[in-house]
Amino acid sequence: MKPNKDTAGRCPEGMDLLLPWYLNRTLEKTEHETVKKHLRSCSICQEEFAAIKREQKGYQAIAEEVPVPQTFPHLMAEIEKRERTIWGRIAALIPRPQPTFAAALIATQFIVIVGLVGLLALNPWGAGERFYRTLSGPAAIESNGPRLSILFQDGVQEKTAREVILEINGTIVRGPSPLGVYTVELPSEMNPEELQGVIASLRHKGDIIRFVEVEEG
Amino acid sequence: MIAAGDHQAFREIYDRYYKRIYLYSYRLLGEGEGAKEVANEVMLEIWRGAKRFRGESKPSTWMFGIAVNKVRKKIKGKLPPYEDLESVGEEAGERSAPDTATYQSELRERMRTAINSLSREHREVLDMTYYQGLSIKEIAAIMGCPANTVKTRMFYARKRLGGILQHMGIGGEA
Numbered sequence: 001m002k003p004n005k006d007t008a009g010r011c012p013e014g015m016d017l018l019l020p021w022y023l024n025r026t027l028e029k030t031e032h033e034t035v036k037k038h039l040r041s042c043s044i045c046q047e048e049f050a051a052i053k054r055e056q057k058g059y060q061a062i063a064e065e066v067p068v069p070q071t072f073p074h075l076m077a078e079i080e081k082r083e084r085t086i087w088g089r090i091a092a093l094i095p096r097p098q099p100t101f102a103a104a105l106i107a108t109q110f111i112v113i114v115g116l117v118g119l120l121a122l123n124p125w126g127a128g129e130r131f132y133r134t135l136s137g138p139a140a141i142e143s144n145g146p147r148l149s150i151l152f153q154d155g156v157q158e159k160t161a162r163e164v165i166l167e168i169n170g171t172i173v174r175g176p177s178p179l180g181v182y183t184v185e186l187p188s189e190m191n192p193e194e195l196q197g198v199i200a201s202l203r204h205k206g207d208i209i210r211f212v213e214v215e216e217g
Numbered sequence: 218m219i220a221a222g223d224h225q226a227f228r229e230i231y232d233r234y235y236k237r238i239y240l241y242s243y244r245l246l247g248e249g250e251g252a253k254e255v256a257n258e259v260m261l262e263i264w265r266g267a268k269r270f271r272g273e274s275k276p277s278t279w280m281f282g283i284a285v286n287k288v289r290k291k292i293k294g295k296l297p298p299y300e301d302l303e304s305v306g307e308e309a310g311e312r313s314a315p316d317t318a319t320y321q322s323e324l325r326e327r328m329r330t331a332i333n334s335l336s337r338e339h340r341e342v343l344d345m346t347y348y349q350g351l352s353i354k355e356i357a358a359i360m361g362c363p364a365n366t367v368k369t370r371m372f373y374a375r376k377r378l379g380g381i382l383q384h385m386g387i388g389g390e391a
Contacts, residue, residue, distance in 0.1 A: 010372075016372075017368040017369070017371070017372055018353075018368070020346045020347070020371055020375075021346065021352060021353055024346060024347070024350045024351075024352075025350075026350065026351065026352030026353070026355075027352070027353075051375075051379070052375070055347065055375065055378070056347045058324075058325070058328045059328070059332070059343065059344075059347040059348060060347065060348060061325055061328075062325045062328050062329050062332070063240055063244060063344075063348050065325070066240060066243050066249070068235070068236045068239050068240065069239070069249070069253050071235070071253065071256070071257055071260075072228065072231050072235075074257070075231070075257060075260050075261065075264075076224065078257075078261065079261070079264055
């Protein structure tokens with residue numbers, strides 16, 4: 001470094017720039033060691049360091065002379081006064097910040113809840129149809145399968161009637177009528193032979209079914 | 218803790234930092250009333266802003282950052298802090314000789330006068346280094362400038378301080 005009027009007296013290695021922080025011991029460990037080693041051999045830095053020590057001592061001496069007022073009670077009164085106002089009370093209701101982990105957990109919960117609600121609303125897989133099928137669902141009403149009129153025996157429980165209808169893969173499209181007749185639709189791909197077979201099997205359950213007929217029309 | 222409204226934690230912070238912040242403001246502003254006002258505002262800001270503090274820097278750096286900004290605002294509304302170098306010298310020349318009993322106190326007074334005649338930036342960096350004991354990185358964060366600027370600013374602050382003291386006839390010796 002070429003000395004000039006402004007930089008004259010400065011260490012050619014620029015170490016003098018670090019001396020104030022070498023003195024207050026805030027340099028990084030490696031930097032501190034480098035300056036320490038350099039100081040042993042650099043007369044410019046030795047002079048500068050001595051001057052810096054004098055300056056710091058003088059600076060601290062004048063700084064400590066000033067009396068410091070005690071304002072804590074005044075500050076607390078000011079804080080309480082502000083907190084007593086309406087806005088202060090509202091602000092007090094707002095939850096204070098959580099630690100990072102807790103905040104992340106809350107954010108994750110929020111995202112999961114929003115995601116689940118969205119999923120239920122969109123129902124992309126038709127989950128309701130797949131997992132919960134009513135015996136009189138609208139999907140079945142739209143089909144064109146053969147229809148049977150079925151009257152169950154008195155005293156037959158709903159559970160038994162349901163088992164019978166599920167057994168023939170039927171869907172209730174009407175009923176029960178005031179007389180207790182159900183109209184049950186069978187799968188549209190069922191051929192006449194299979195239909196007769198279904199009717200025969202139902203008629204065979206005389207203790208459950210009073211009558212069964214193919215609905216006309 | 219302060220973020221949760223803990224008065225005891227606030228008391229601890231007050232005991233630990235109020236004096237440093239007050240003295241910093243005092244040295245920069247050169248008067249007690251303004252320094253008290255700034256230091257109180259800083260403490261209130263710490264109370265109110267604790268929930269915004271994310272711990273990305275040391276609490277002391279955050280607090281001094283607030284203090285530096287408040288002092289700067291205060292200084293803006295006042296007359297320039299620079300004193301005429303000639304008048305400083307004349308004033309110093311009227312003072313007593315080194316062999317009097319009050320030499321040390323005279324010396325301190327001259328030092329104070331010399332520091333007050335420095336620019337705000339120079340007083341800031343001198344104070345943060347010599348009195349607050351902050352690192353280059355911390356000062357850079359508080360002042361919002363690169364680390365190299367802190368180093369050169371300190372160099373020129375010292376150079377100017379030495380020049381003023383020399384002009385006052387005490388040859389940079391404090």
